[in-house]
Amino acid sequence: MAQVEETHLPKEKIENPRVRMWKMMFGRLFQNKLAVFGGVVTFGLIFTAIFAAWLAPHDPTEQNYSAVLQGPSLEYWFGTDNLGRDLFSRVIYGAQVSLQAGLISVGIALAIGVPIGLISGYYRGFLDEYIIMRLTDAMLSIPALVLALALAAVLGAGLTNAMIAIGLVLTPNFIRLIRGEVLAHREKEYVEAGKASGISDFKLIIKHILPNTMAPIMVQATLAIAAAIIVEASLSYLGLGTQPPDPSWGSMLANGQGYLDSAPWIALFPGFFIFLTVISINLFGDGIRDMLDPKMK
Amino acid sequence: MDVKQPNKILLEVNGLKKYFSTGGGMLKKKQQVKAVDDMTFTVKEGETLGIVGESGCGKSTMGRTLLRLQHPTAGEVIYNGQDIAKLKNKDLRKLRKDIQIIFQDPFGSLNPRMTVGAMLSEIVRTHDIVSKKEEKKYLEELLLEVGLTPAAYWKYPHEFSGGQRQRVSIARALAVQPKLIICDEAVSALDVSVQAQVLNLLQHLKKKHGLTYIFISHDLSVVKHISDRVGVMYLGKLVELSDKHDLYERPAHPYTQALFSAIPDITEEKQERIVLKGDVPSPLHIPSGCRFHTRCPLATDKCVEEAPVFEQVRDGHYAACHYAE
Amino acid sequence: MGEKMDAQLKVEDLHVGFKQKKSSVNILNGVSFQVYKGETLCIVGESGCGKSLTSLSIMGLLPKQGEVQGGKIEFEGENLVQKNMKQMSRLRGNDLSMIFQEPMTSLNPVHTVGKQVAEVVRTHRQVGKKEAYSRALEMFELVGIPSPAERLHNYPHELSGGMRQRVMIAMALACNPKLLIADEPTTALDVTIQAQILELLNDIKAERQMSIMMITHDLGVVSEVADRVLVMYAGEVIECANNRQLFNNPQHPYTQGLIASIPKLKEEKDELPIIEGSVPSPEKMPKGCRFSTRCPFAKQECLTDSPPLQEAEEHTVRCWMHTDRWEEMTPWKGVDEDGREATEQDLIRS
Numbered sequence: 005m006a007q008v009e010e011t012h013l014p015k016e017k018i019e020n021p022r023v024r025m026w027k028m029m030f031g032r033l034f035q036n037k038l039a040v041f042g043g044v045v046t047f048g049l050i051f052t053a054i055f056a057a058w059l060a061p062h063d064p065t066e067q068n069y070s071a072v073l074q075g076p077s078l079e080y081w082f083g084t085d086n087l088g089r090d091l092f093s094r095v096i097y098g099a100q101v102s103l104q105a106g107l108i109s110v111g112i113a114l115a116i117g118v119p120i121g122l123i124s125g126y127y128r129g130f131l132d133e134y135i136i137m138r139l140t141d142a143m144l145s146i147p148a149l150v151l152a153l154a155l156a157a158v159l160g161a162g163l164t165n166a167m168i169a170i171g172l173v174l175t176p177n178f179i180r181l182i183r184g185e186v187l188a189h190r191e192k193e194y195v196e197a198g199k200a201s202g203i204s205d206f207k208l209i210i211k212h213i214l215p216n217t218m219a220p221i222m223v224q225a226t227l228a229i230a231a232a233i234i235v236e237a238s239l240s241y242l243g244l245g246t247q248p249p250d251p252s253w254g255s256m257l258a259n260g261q262g263y264l265d266s267a268p269w270i271a272l273f274p275g276f277f278i279f280l281t282v283i284s285i286n287l288f289g290d291g292i293r294d295m296l297d298p299k300m301k
Numbered sequence: 302m303d304v305k306q307p308n309k310i311l312l313e314v315n316g317l318k319k320y321f322s323t324g325g326g327m328l329k330k331k332q333q334v335k336a337v338d339d340m341t342f343t344v345k346e347g348e349t350l351g352i353v354g355e356s357g358c359g360k361s362t363m364g365r366t367l368l369r370l371q372h373p374t375a376g377e378v379i380y381n382g383q384d385i386a387k388l389k390n391k392d393l394r395k396l397r398k399d400i401q402i403i404f405q406d407p408f409g410s411l412n413p414r415m416t417v418g419a420m421l422s423e424i425v426r427t428h429d430i431v432s433k434k435e436e437k438k439y440l441e442e443l444l445l446e447v448g449l450t451p452a453a454y455w456k457y458p459h460e461f462s463g464g465q466r467q468r469v470s471i472a473r474a475l476a477v478q479p480k481l482i483i484c485d486e487a488v489s490a491l492d493v494s495v496q497a498q499v500l501n502l503l504q505h506l507k508k509k510h511g512l513t514y515i516f517i518s519h520d521l522s523v524v525k526h527i528s529d530r531v532g533v534m535y536l537g538k539l540v541e542l543s544d545k546h547d548l549y550e551r552p553a554h555p556y557t558q559a560l561f562s563a564i565p566d567i568t569e570e571k572q573e574r575i576v577l578k579g580d581v582p583s584p585l586h587i588p589s590g591c592r593f594h595t596r597c598p599l600a601t602d603k604c605v606e607e608a609p610v611f612e613q614v615r616d617g618h619y620a621a622c623h624y625a626e
Numbered sequence: 627m628g629e630k631m632d633a634q635l636k637v638e639d640l641h642v643g644f645k646q647k648k649s650s651v652n653i654l655n656g657v658s659f660q661v662y663k664g665e666t667l668c669i670v671g672e673s674g675c676g677k678s679l680t681s682l683s684i685m686g687l688l689p690k691q692g693e694v695q696g697g698k699i700e701f702e703g704e705n706l707v708q709k710n711m712k713q714m715s716r717l718r719g720n721d722l723s724m725i726f727q728e729p730m731t732s733l734n735p736v737h738t739v740g741k742q743v744a745e746v747v748r749t750h751r752q753v754g755k756k757e758a759y760s761r762a763l764e765m766f767e768l769v770g771i772p773s774p775a776e777r778l779h780n781y782p783h784e785l786s787g788g789m790r791q792r793v794m795i796a797m798a799l800a801c802n803p804k805l806l807i808a809d810e811p812t813t814a815l816d817v818t819i820q821a822q823i824l825e826l827l828n829d830i831k832a833e834r835q836m837s838i839m840m841i842t843h844d845l846g847v848v849s850e851v852a853d854r855v856l857v858m859y860a861g862e863v864i865e866c867a868n869n870r871q872l873f874n875n876p877q878h879p880y881t882q883g884l885i886a887s888i889p890k891l892k893e894e895k896d897e898l899p900i901i902e903g904s905v906p907s908p909e910k911m912p913k914g915c916r917f918s919t920r921c922p923f924a925k926q927e928c929l930t931d932s933p934p935l936q937e938a939e940e941h942t943v944r945c946w947m948h949t950d951r952w953e954e955m956t957p958w959k960g961v962d963e964d965g966r967e968a969t970e971q972d973l974i975r976s
Contacts, residue, residue, distance in 0.1 A: 024455065193410035196370050197470070201424040201477060202397035211423070215414045298414060298457040355816035356787075462904050463673075492672035492843065492905075497887035497898040504897060519816065522846075526889030526898070549891065563821040565846030566891050567873050576825055577818045579772075580786040 029295045039291020045284035049277075053099040060093035065249040073267045083269040085259060094251035095273050101252035102281065105167055105236035105245075106229040112171025113178050113228060118221070120175075121182025122209050126190055132183070140176035148173050152235050156244040163236075163252075166245040170232050181224050185217035219293045226289025230282035237278060253278050311481060311513050312344040312367070312400075317376035319359070319366045323585070334584045336362040338537035339376070341611070344481070349507065349514040351528030351545070353521050353560070355581055359537040360517045364483045367515070368402055369393060380481075398428045401474035405486035407466035411458035417444070417469050418454035421476050428477050440476070447472045448502055464495035468502065475506065481513045489518060500527060521564050525549060533557045536584060536592045539611060543618035553620035556593050591623070599624060633660040633700075634805050634837040635684065640697035642676075642683050651908045652695065653679055655861045658935070661805065666831060666838040668848040671858035672884075674905045677841045680858075681807045684839075685724050686714035701805070720750040723803035725794045727810035732794060733782040739793045740766075740778030743800055750801045765796035770826060788819035792826070799830065808840045812847060824851055845888055849873055857881050860905055860916040867941040877943040880917050915946065923947060926956040 033039055052059060062080075068088035076083045082091035124132040143151065155169035189195060190213065198208050237254020239245035246252035253274040260271025319337040336359040344350050354360045365371045367378055369385055378385040380396065388396060404410040412420060421440050425431060431439045441451040447468040458466055467487065474482050484503065488496045504527065507514060518524050524531055525545050532542040533556065541554040552558045555575075562574040577596045582588055588595050594604040603623055611621040642654040654676045661667045669677045682688050684699055686706060699706040701722065706714070718724070726732045734742060743765060744758035753761070759778065766774035769792040782790055791811060798806055808827070812820040828851060831838055842848060848855055848869070855872045857865040857880070865878040876882045883901035903920040912918050918928040925946065933946045946952050 193404040193406055194412040196365070197402065197404060197410050197473065198412070199370060200368055200397055200400075200402045201473065202394040202427050203423065204394065204427075207423070207427075212412050212415070216412070296414075298459065355818060464904055493845065493884055494672060494887050494901040495904060497889075497900045498902075500889070501897050501900060521817070522889045522891050525891055526895070559818060561891070563817045564891065565820075565824070565844070565848075565850040567845050567849040567885065567888065574821065576821050580788055580819065581816065 028298075033291050033295040036291045036294060038287045039294070042284040042287025042289075042291060045280060046288050049099055049281055049284070050103060052096055053103050056096045056100055060090075060096045062090035062093040064089060064093040064097040064251050066090070073263065073270075075267070076269055082273045083267065085256075085270050086263060086267075089249075089251075091256070091270065091273055094256060095253070095277055098251040098253040098256060098274060099277070099281075101163060101246050101250070102233050102236065102254070102278070105163070105170065105252070106233040106281070106285070109167045109170035109174060109232040109236070110225055110228045112168065113174035114221075114225065116171070117175045117178025118182055118214075121179045122186055122214065124179065125183035125186025126205065126209055126213070136179065137183075140179050143173070143176040144180070148231070149235060149238055152239060153242065153244065156239055161244050161247060163246050163250075166236055166239045169239075170235050173235070174228050174232065177228065178221070178224065181220060182217055185220055186213055189213045189216050215296075218296055222289050222293040222296070226285045229285050233278060233281060309346045310343045311346040311380070312515075313377070313379040314340060314342050314344075314367065315377045315379070316341055317363070317366060317378060318374040319362050319371055320374045332585050335359075335537050335587060336584060337366060337373075338587075340537075340539055342532060342539060342542060344513060344515060346480075346513055347511060348529040349516055349527055351524035351531040352515065352517045352534060353519065353524045353531060354534030355519060357536075357581055357584060358534040359584070360519075360534050361485055363534070364402065364485045364515065364517050367483060368397070368400055370402075394427075398477045399479050400481045400483065401477065401479040402483040402485060403467075403470050403474050403487040405489050407463045407470065407490060408458075410470055411466060411473075413458055415457075416454070417456055417458070417472075421454075421473060424473060424476050430477060443472050443476060446506070447475065448498070462495075464491055464499060467491060467495075467499055471499075471502065471506070475510070478510070479512070481515065483515045483517065485517045486519070487516070488523060489520060496523070503527065521560060522566070533560065536582065536587055538592060538621065539619075540593065540622070541618075541620045542611075543615075543620075547615065547618050551615075551618075553614050553618065553625040554593075554622045555597050555599050555624075557620075559596075559598075591621075593622075632663050634663045634702075635661040635839070636698070636700040637680070637684070638698040638700065640680070640683060640699065641695040642679055642688070643693060643695050644689075645691045645693055650693065650695070653861050653908055654683070656697070657858070657861070657863055658697075659856050659863060659866060661837045661839050662854075663804075663837055664831070664835045665853040666827075666840060666851050667854050667856060668852035669839065669841045669856045669858060670843065670845060670848050672843060672905060674860070674907075675858040676861040677858050678809055681724065681809050681839065681841055684807065685718060685722065686711070687718075687724075716750075719746050719798075719803075720801045721804045722807070723798035723801070723805070724807040724809065725791070725798045725811050727813050733790060735782055738779050738781055739785065739790075740780075743778075743793070743797045746797050747800050761800060762796070765800050766793075768799065768830070769793075769796045770822075771796070787815055788822060791815060791819075791823055795823075795826065795830075799834075799836075802834070803836060805837045805839065808838060810842055811840065813842070813844070820847070827851060845873075845885065857884075860911065861908070862916055862944065863935065863942075864917065864944045865942065867943075871941060875941075877941065877948060878917075878945050879921050879923055879947070883922075915944075925952075927951075928955070 066089065068084070070088065071080065071084050072088040073086055074080055074084045080090050080092065082095060085091055120136060124136045152169045152173045155172055156166050159165035159169055195208060195212060198212055236245050236252065237257055240252045240254035241258035246255055248255065256274040257271050260274065263270050317337055317340045321334040321336055322331045323334055340363060352360050352363065362371060366373045373386045376386065380400065383396065385396065418440065422436055425436055425440065441454060444451055444453050449465060449468050453469065458469065461469065488499050491499060500523065506512060516524060516527055528545050530543065531545045531548050532539050533554065534540065535556050541548065541552065541557045548557065549561065552561060559575045559577045575598060579596050582595055590606050591604040591609050594600040597604065609621045609623045611619055614620050614625045638658050640654055640657040641652060643650045643652040657680055669680065671677045683694060684706065686709065694707050733739065740759060740762050743762035744755065747753060747758040747761045762778060763774055766777060771777050771789060771792050785793065812823050815823060824847065827838065840851060852869045854866065854868045856863055857878065859880050865872070865881050872881065873885060876885055880901065883899065886899040887901060889898060901920055906912060906916065906919060912929060914930045915928045915933050918924045921928065928946055933944050933949065935942055935944045936948050946955060
């Protein structure tokens with residue numbers, strides 16, 4: 005007879021697996037205080053960006069020459085800039101631009117990078133070795149900002165083009181990362197066992213390999229969002245991203261640089277928000293990664 | 302279940318070779334590792350064929366090549382009149398229903414992000430084993446059969462012990478109702494007491510489902526326990542193949558003799574043993590003539606020059622040695 | 627073994643556990659044993675029985691969360707538990723040496739093996755580079771490495787697994803240790819190579835009057851090299867006897883089951899006798915005898931009362947069956963706390 009290994013253990017109650025899985029996952033997420041903090045701030049920022057029109061007390065582009073370079077006050081919470089624009093409103097509207105820049109450009113990078121990385125890593129071969137890898141090498145050898153600058157210059161100034169440029173610049177990182185992960189996993193016995201069970205390559209890639217590469221992708225993606233926000237800020241600073249008078253945190257930071265001595269708040273507030281966004285997305289991303297890992301308790 | 306003819310040949314392996322190229326950069330010459338080098342044997346229906354050998358002898362590669370998880374460099378693997386080595390991908394996937402594999406590592410061989418139920422049902426659906434309505438029941442019975450509780454259905458691999466995980470691997474192999482299962486060091490990573498449980502389970506399943514096993518292991522005692530016939534591999538080649546009793550009582554090849562004497566056995570007082578000198582040569586630099594001559598206590602000049610033929614020395618007992626009696 | 631010998635190492639009532647966030651988990655529960663001068667003691671048990679933790683405690687190499695919660699480890703009359711890092715590192719590699727299972731990861735890949743052995747010599751002896759190397763060469767000859775002078779200049783990856791294990795042994799022996807702890811020294815090796823290494827260890831021991839404490843899960847290896855055998859289960863010593871006595875006349879049901887469940891070359895069996903179930907996890911340790919949940923002979927009290935270690939002449943065992951109380955104990959009928967049903971058949975099966 006087959007021996008039941010668990011005879012002596014108490015009989016287990018079987019819970020609905022989906023409920024149990026979600027319970028487990030969210031249990032893990034909520035245990036992680038930093039991740040909760042990151043999540044709350046991230047969603048707060050997204051909320052702010054969506055409802056900017058209702059939340060902002062002033063028109064972000066309205067210039068008020070009677071209130072130029074004013075420090076934070078009740079009227080202007082974050083003070084005003086050199087053109088007398090309300091910095092609080094501009095930071096709120098800037099969230100739209102910066103979050104878009106972060107999320108959409110990383111979305112572009114993922115959309116291109118994940119499939120290429122998966123295919124390249126799983127099938128290997130000439131295309132992988134001599135074309136895709138050399139191309140990514142070439143792209144990675146150029147500093148990201150320079151490459152983004154060149155691409156943005158070719159595509160033309162403006163937020164949309166800047167996002168496309170940033171997305172393309174980030175893509176090789178994802179390709180390399182995912183390809184590396186796939187290479188590691190395709191040799192694992194569970195993939196071989198799947199193959200031996202007659203599961204098709206497509207299913208193996210999508211259902212078996214991809215979920216196991218999620219953790220590093222997640223981390224890379226949150227880091228990339230942060231990087232994208234900064235690159236967008238730099239592009240705006242150089243005049244290739246968001247066009248004035250539209251506010252973006254990057255262009256505000258650039259603008260404030262000239263007034264660091266006399267009116268430090270102009271640079272301080274957008275700078276602080278870039279920092280806050282980057283940190284909270286990272287923390288949240290870490291939390292999500294742990295949440296998706298069934299081995300974590 | 303169809304009526305079985307005794308000794309019907311289930312799998313026929315002819316001149317199977319698997320070479321790997323290594324090194325080989327722009328300026329370096331490529332080197333060939335002859336992991337499996339010209340193996341010929343048959344597997345009869347309903348038997349357990351044990352394959353033993355030390356690490357690096359190519360036994361695992363052989364197992365994977367049979368299933369075409371590795372493409373053979375040359376040779377045929379004939380199952381049901383079809384040559385597995387030449388099948389098209391689509392036909393190969395169908396055939397994989399009949400031949401399954403169980404791996405050594407109970408940690409690496411299960412997808413850590415899939416529950417046991419999801420994993421099994423995927424396989425069952427791929428081959429349309431049962432209707433969707435009966436699937437759950439079928440899988441729960443399967444889990445019970447391999448000695449797990451039906452609750453295992455909802456669990457992730459990391460929630461099991463090593464022995465239980467190996468039972469899950471067995472369930473996966475069994476799910477598609479195969480004819481032949483290749484056990485690649487299937488119990489080697491387990492503790493002694495758990496190993497015995499899994500070995501008994503494999504025996505029991507074999508009887509119940511009329512399975513055929515190819516049982517690959519480095520552990521001669523385990524192989525002898527579970528097998529009907531045993532093949533001994535050395536550096537990519539079979540050096541001996543025989544009924545297990547004959548092999549144990551009258552090993553014909555000096556390597557087999559040394560292997561038997563090297564095994565520490567608890568049932569006997571210390572005996573005089575043949576301790577082989579030196580290491581297994583690297584498969585990159587396979588010795589000339591008989592591959593074993595560098596370590597063989599009986600080697601002569603003939604062994605250095607001439608490779609022995611793998612031939613019958615007694616009824617059903619094959620060996621590759623110039624001096625086999 | 628004849629007359630009583632002096633103990634080289636004496637472990638007394640050792641408790642070791644792991645610190646966790648709030649609580650701590652106990653793994654080793656009152657382990658006591660001795661290693662006599664010039665003998666080989668084999669500690670055998672399945673994974674999770676605490677055999678490796680025992681050796682790490684002796685070497686002072688417990689992982690960061692590990693802590694000695696009580697007991698004594700006496701080596702050369704000194705209590706190792708009370709020694710600090712510096713004192714321990716002076717002992718390690720000197721009087722007290724260890725070889726590990728995986729020789730590849732225990733050797734530094736960026737230095738030649740000769741350098742690594744010489745390094746050990748120079749750490750513990752006031753000698754120059756040249757002398758250290760000649761000592762290394764001497765050791766390489768001792769452990770039977772062919773063309774030792776050339777091998778000195780090899781890197782670990784250039785050597786085979788068996789050769790690397792020889793290097794590890796050479797390194798461990800370089801300072802004439804009094805006690806060698808070998809943790810699964812042949813598990814990663816092939817049988818023919820294993821035979822070589824076991825023979826080497828036996829020869830060296832005889833030659834140098836050194837004590838060896840070998841940890842292994844392989845009963846075959848044990849029967850090959852041990853003078854005395856210590857069987858551990860779930861963090862406790864359950865049986866200790868000299869080699870032949872243990873294998874010919876095992877007393878504890880666990881030892882009996884373990885020996886029975888190994889496939890043997892000389893015997894022919896359709897089905898292997900097995901020990902049911904698996905080792906309980908440290909959190910779910912049974913209250914009484916730790917083997918009670920898997921024991922085919924268990925009586926009602928076995929579940930609740932922990933049996934004492936019965937010290938008898940050269941054969942120690944921890945089981946109620948070998949006490950006077952056994953006759954009075956209630957046969958196991960009905961159901962225990964966890965809902966296990968025991969039938970008469972359960973009790974007589976062996």
